[in-house]
Amino acid sequence: MVKLRNEKGSINVKRSVFTTLTGDAATNCFGVKGMTIRNVSDGFVHMLKPEFMGKGVHVEINADNTISISLHIAVDQGVNIPVVCESIIEEVRYKVTSRTGVEIKRVDIFVDKMIIG
Secondary structure (H helix, E strand, O other): OEEEEEOOEEEEEOHHHHHHHHHHHHHOOOOEEEEEEEOOOOOOEEEOOHHHHHHHEEEEEOOOOOEEEEEEEEEEOOOOHHHHHHHHHHHHHHHHHHHHOOOEEEEEEEEEEEEOO
């Protein structure tokens, strides 16, 4: 949980808020088909349904009350992956910071799957 303090009191923001905002921001970017997760038992990468997109996001809360985000995605075939990832990073930083006031230290993106067709 991230604790934000000001002269009027404090606000505690749960990790799930960040995962939901991040998943929403990422999946609304051009070229992103969805969030993914690697199944531990079979080792395969699986697409997540929209209601579970937060499972493809890992949020680490740093000692200085900033956050670091890792997300796993699937992209459309033929997209420019570096450009898509740059767009995701900008969108995630903007949406999470503007809605929570929490600074993001880093955003790491893992492209786990390319969807053909």
